[in-house]
Amino acid sequence: MNQKFLKPYDPTATEDRIYKLWEESGFFNPDTLPERNKKGEPYSIVLPPPNVTGTLHMGHAAMLAIEDIMIRYKRMQGFRTLWLPGTDHAAIATQSKVEKELEKKEGKRRHDLGREEFLKRVDTFAKESHDTIVNQVRKMGASIDWSREAFTLDERRTVAVRTAFKTMYDLGLIYRGHRIVNWDPKGQTTISDDEIVYEERKAKLYTFKYSKDFPIYIATTRPETKVGDVAVAVHPDDVRYKKYVGQEFKLDFAGAKLTIKIVGDVAVDPAFGTGAVGVTPAHSGTDADIASRHGLPSVQVIDEFAKMTSGTGIVAGMKVAAAREAIVKWLEENSLLEKTEDVTQNIATAERTGGIVEPLPKLQWFIAVNKPFKLAHSVIPGIKSGQEVTLKEIMKKAVDSGAIKIIPERFDKTYFHWIDNLRDWCISRQIWYGHRIPVWYKEQEIFVGLEAPKGEGWKQDEDTLDTWFSSGLWTFSTLGWPEQTNDLKVFHPTNVLETGYDILFFWVARMILMTGCLLGDIPFKTVYLHGLVRDGKGRKMSKSLDNNIDPLDMIKKFGADATRLSLIIGTGPGNDAKLSEDKVKGYKNFSNKIWNIARFILSTAEGERHQGRTLTQIAPRSDLGVAKVNYDPAFKEWSETDAGYLKRLHELTVEVTMEMDEYKFYLVGEKLYHYVWHEFADLILEESKPIIAGTDHKASVSRIQFLLHALRTSVALLHPFMPFVTEEIWGEIGKKGRDLLIVENWPS
RNA sequence: GCGCGAUUAGCUCAGUUGGUAGAGCAACUCUUUUACACAGAGAAGGUCGCAGGUUCGAAUCCUGCAUCGCGCACCA
Numbered sequence: 001m002n003q004k005f006l007k008p009y010d011p012t013a014t015e016d017r018i019y020k021l022w023e024e025s026g027f028f029n030p031d032t033l034p035e036r037n038k039k040g041e042p043y044s045i046v047l048p049p050p051n052v053t054g055t056l057h058m059g060h061a062a063m064l065a066i067e068d069i070m071i072r073y074k075r076m077q078g079f080r081t082l083w084l085p086g087t088d089h090a091a092i093a094t095q096s097k098v099e100k101e102l103e104k105k106e107g108k109r110r111h112d113l114g115r116e117e118f119l120k121r122v123d124t125f126a127k128e129s130h131d132t133i134v135n136q137v138r139k140m141g142a143s144i145d146w147s148r149e150a151f152t153l154d155e156r157r158t159v160a161v162r163t164a165f166k167t168m169y170d171l172g173l174i175y176r177g178h179r180i181v182n183w184d185p186k187g188q189t190t191i192s193d194d195e196i197v198y199e200e201r202k203a204k205l206y207t208f209k210y211s212k213d214f215p216i217y218i219a220t221t222r223p224e225t226k227v228g229d230v231a232v233a234v235h236p237d238d239v240r241y242k243k244y245v246g247q248e249f250k251l252d253f254a255g256a257k258l259t260i261k262i263v264g265d266v267a268v269d270p271a272f273g274t275g276a277v278g279v280t281p282a283h284s285g286t287d288a289d290i291a292s293r294h295g296l297p298s299v300q301v302i303d304e305f306a307k308m309t310s311g312t313g314i315v316a317g318m319k320v321a322a323a324r325e326a327i328v329k330w331l332e333e334n335s336l337l338e339k340t341e342d343v344t345q346n347i348a349t350a351e352r353t354g355g356i357v358e359p360l361p362k363l364q365w366f367i368a369v370n371k372p373f374k375l376a377h378s379v380i381p382g383i384k385s386g387q388e389v390t391l392k393e394i395m396k397k398a399v400d401s402g403a404i405k406i407i408p409e410r411f412d413k414t415y416f417h418w419i420d421n422l423r424d425w426c427i428s429r430q431i432w433y434g435h436r437i438p439v440w441y442k443e444q445e446i447f448v449g450l451e452a453p454k455g456e457g458w459k460q461d462e463d464t465l466d467t468w469f470s471s472g473l474w475t476f477s478t479l480g481w482p483e484q485t486n487d488l489k490v491f492h493p494t495n496v497l498e499t500g501y502d503i504l505f506f507w508v509a510r511m512i513l514m515t516g517c518l519l520g521d522i523p524f525k526t527v528y529l530h531g532l533v534r535d536g537k538g539r540k541m542s543k544s545l546d547n548n549i550d551p552l553d554m555i556k557k558f559g560a561d562a563t564r565l566s567l568i569i570g571t572g573p574g575n576d577a578k579l580s581e582d583k584v585k586g587y588k589n590f591s592n593k594i595w596n597i598a599r600f601i602l603s604t605a606e607g608e609r610h611q612g613r614t615l616t617q618i619a620p621r622s623d624l625g626v627a628k629v630n631y632d633p634a635f636k637e638w639s640e641t642d643a644g645y646l647k648r649l650h651e652l653t654v655e656v657t658m659e660m661d662e663y664k665f666y667l668v669g670e671k672l673y674h675y676v677w678h679e680f681a682d683l684i685l686e687e688s689k690p691i692i693a694g695t696d697h698k699a700s701v702s703r704i705q706f707l708l709h710a711l712r713t714s715v716a717l718l719h720p721f722m723p724f725v726t727e728e729i730w731g732e733i734g735k736k737g738r739d740l741l742i743v744e745n746w747p748s
Numbered sequence: 749g750c751g752c753g754a755u756u757a758g759c760u761c762a763g764u765u766g767g768u769a770g771a772g773c774a775a776c777u778c779u780u781u782u783a784c785a786c787a788g789a790g791a792a793g794g795u796c797g798c799a800g801g802u803u804c805g806a807a808u809c810c811u812g813c814a815u816c817g818c819g820c821a822c823c824a
Contacts, residue, residue: 005783008784008786009786198823203823205824218824219824220824221823221824222824233824268824269822269824272822272823272824273824274824275824276824277824278824279824280824284824286822286823286824287824343823344823345822345823346821346822346823347823348823410752410753411752413751413752414751414752414819414820417750417751417752417819417820417821418819418820420820421820421821501818501819504819505819505820536759536760538760538817569760569761569772570760570761570762570772571761572761572762574753575753575754575761576817576818577760578759578760578761580759580760582773582774583760583772583773585786586772586773586786588786589784589786589787590786591786592784592786592787593783593784593786593787595783595784595786596783596784596786596787597783597784598783599783599784600783600784601783602783603783604783662764664764666761666762667762670761670762670771670772671771673771673772674771674772678771681783681784682788682789685783686788689782689783
């Protein structure tokens, strides 16, 4: 027996060595798998690319653990497995991180450096961040194919992004339009609807009228925008106001000259406030809709820096907050303010910068989700090639046809609900880091293509694309699209997309949209959603609470196996998980338990001889299936008890295999833990001691054979969960020179 | 406002199609020339959020309510 078994299991001394062994074996790469796998059915997962904004957190660790379990399981079953890694440039997130550092360390802003120099800084930061992340992924034991690694902003992905943009532009699905967008004054960029976080705040609702002669009171929480009003809308059936509809008033409001028309519109709720709405088309989406229905003009009164524009009377040039106070004061002084009420309202803030989102009319690029187009080629169930569809319909069909299955199922509803409310997706961003929009302008001409057009005087669009545009292509851009590569043929659609439920809309839905549109296919067959990893008290891990648990820390203290198991057990799909150091520690003890089981069995088996050979030499290593138990003929007869144990182990194997197929990893982990510790070790092993020490040679040999068999089976079943300690033990419990456990048969 | 989830032992969670409540951790008692004290043995611990209903039988199905959490929409 190897001397290392005499000491407690030491993850740090083991893990890096084992990982190297796996990498050198080539088994992470589907092209260099054993013959059995090469001939097997393909099974692929693309890694949700972590943002290159720093380091990995526990959520990433959970994601890696779950995906590695899926891949290792399928690899042992003989599938041709590919797990493809990569990182995401994460446009706004990364840029704002670098901007913050620049400001802090050098007191400079990005414009002080200029576009080119600033982008160099971001690249340097992204590179460092990338290296850290890759190291962390290895530490977790991820059996990932590094030879295919991708980055959302590398050359090949740039070709994919530009091809996608051009294709969708030619289909009429990408258009440029002047519309109300979500403007983040802090980040100085537009953001999509999904990048908004609503925060509940107390606000005041002011009820007032524009002037003494104006007949209707209106209510607002934003008096400063009222200098941009062009109308007052009332419900067309509202008897209080019916007589005014159609009238027009010219008036002076806090020094601003307004022309207010009274219009009837069904969007107005007669029961809210005074039942009359001041219409500000330039600074409210719903108001803009009302304005367009009545042919009203739009007057912008707030600029990109959240300051009042000129021509706004007494508030011109003021910041929005100051302007609000000024208007209220003016209303009071002129006895126009009827009442002030306290209300709570949801205020829109930008997810990344926390800035208060200002709706502004701007010229931006959009993806039309409701526009019918001809989908040339389709294998999506329910959509025929050449059929007219909208992107929304594609997204819906992909899931409600059953082609894509979401786990847990209840997220179907959330997904459909989101689609129903979906509006055109604003994809242009006024930041520098990211894919620059592949559009060039020259006077009135516009050119959309993969490269700049020939000839003088063309200027490329200044904006970049929403980061989710490139991530939306991830399942196929990583496999070589738009080239028709072999990888694309073999591994797409991918089998499973495993990611957090928090990016179901951001990412999962966008991938379905992009893949449907560009390939006429689905990007994956199953979506497995995991929850958030919270601290032991159920709080979100955050810097301000200082309750972050660092995965590397846990790995260092307790080993990657223990860290992985602690993230799996007690965690169902779609549910948030609580994690404490004690939990990880518990599974460290389990690693050691298995280690000692192996030690006991090895030393016992080596001591027991049959026909001049030790039992470890007799029992072949690959005999994992009970049906295949094929030991030395002399020992074919199991004792009655051992036959019973064999049966029980076989039943467990069948049960656990079924649950693996149902993605119930938390159950499998727990069951194996329980079997190994409290059945195999506590009952069977304890009971074995007198049998082995006894005089009945036959019974003793039968039992030792069983112990070896059960150890091998347990270690194999546990391998996807705890790859390191199981591989290490595997190296000692069978014939030398055979393959690693990573490609051993899954027990049956 | 619409929708989703949770509520089971001190804590974290299981509980498949309804058949007398389970696991881990913690706590308690005992055990140390024992494969492992990163351990073993043992005992203890729950009117399954509340109220109704269906049923021979409900943690499980139905209705209503409560508390907590989440998503979407509205947000004049």
